[in-house]
Amino acid sequence: MRRVFLSLLLFFCLTSISNARTINWLAHDFAPYYILNGQFQHQGRDESIITLLEKQLPNITFNRMIIPSGKVVQELSNTSHNACALSLYKNEFRKQHIYFTDESSTTGLSPSIAMHARLANALELKDANEVSLLELIQDKKLTLGVSMSRSYGKEIDTVINSTPDIDLVIRPTRDSLASLTYMLNLKRIDILLGYPSEHYYLAKSMHFDKNLTQRPLKEAPALSYGYIGCTKNAQGAEDIKILNEQLKKIKHTKQYNELLMRWLPEHLKPLFQQRMVLAKK
Incomplete structure (x- = not known):
């Protein structure tokens, strides 16, 4: 009888383990979305949102996997x-290989430029006022810094690639934005293209945040x-489906x-x- 009891206990334990659900989350070293080390470790925006989802789903194990940022889409496309x-950015091509939520998981301001606060004052560019990238690089002749092989949207990419006789500094290294931020603080470039959160995090972590400012485009x-x-398989x-429902819930939280x-x-x-309020109307 004792053997039968132990056998049944073992069976239920194994069944429970086999039925336990796990979601493997792909993360990569890309601050301020994932901050893997340093003063602000684990305070990244995206990794913190994953933790919010984890709290909503206590019966699901969340397993974080650190991979190179360039491998994320490739790994998701592997159905094995x-x-x-x-x-993730969602488009028709990616939807052929990956399942996407209907609900957005993150929302942020679109690409902006960083510049010295003194330059912004000299050009009379007020804090949150939109500025024209074309005007700054074509009419004002400002030197623009950009990261190699990075797209900023069709209109901005067209301005960069089609405007003749502009001063452009391109950095191909892995830490190109950090390198360009350092150059910006030294005034080796006039303006730097990127996303507001990236600009601010780098300026703050490099102690340049009092010198540099940003403007929307x-x-x-x-x-x-x-x-x-x-x-894109059965478990995916x-x-x-589960994550889409949880996004609907957490997006209403403070x-x-x-x-x-x-x-x-x-x-x-x-x-x-x-802009968030206007987007919901």
């Missing part, structure tokens, strides 16, 4: 494994959206909305909130 990633859309993507379909603004400079937070 199961994984999900937060804050007329050529960029009001907001940028990211979505959760999961492997189930994971997407904590989620504070995370979206965690790495925005103070002068751009009201602009972000205003």
Whole structure:
């Protein structure tokens, strides 16, 4: 009888383990979305949103996997494994290989430029006012810094690639934005293209945040959206359904909305909130 009891106990334990659900989250070293070390370790926007989802789903194990940022889409497209990633750009080509949530997982301000505060004052560019990238590089003849092989949207890419006789500095290294931020502080370039949260995090971590400021661009859309993507197989379909429902819940919380603004400079937070309100109408 004791043997039967132990056998049944073992069976239920094994069954429980086999039925336990796990979501493998792909993360990568890309601050301020994932901050893997340093002063602000684990305070990244995206990794914090994953933690919010984890708290909503106590019966599901969240397993974080650190991979190179350039491998995320490739890994999600491999149907022999199961994984999900937060804050992905969604397009028709990617939808052929990856399941995406209908709900956005992150929302942020679109690409902006960073510059010295003194230059912004000299050009009379007020805090949250949109500026024209074309005017700055063509008419004002400002030197623009950009990261190699990075797209900033069709209109901005067209301005960079089609405007003749502009001063352009391109950095191809892995830490290109950090390198360019250092150059910006030294005034070796005049303006730097990137996303507001990236600009602010780098300036703050390098102790340049008192020197540098940011301005939104007329050529960029009001907001940028990211979505959760999961492997396109049976488990991925189930994971997407669950995560989509949880996104609907957490997006109404104060904590989620504070995370979206965690790495925005103070002068751009009201602009972000205003655009979020308009987007919901």
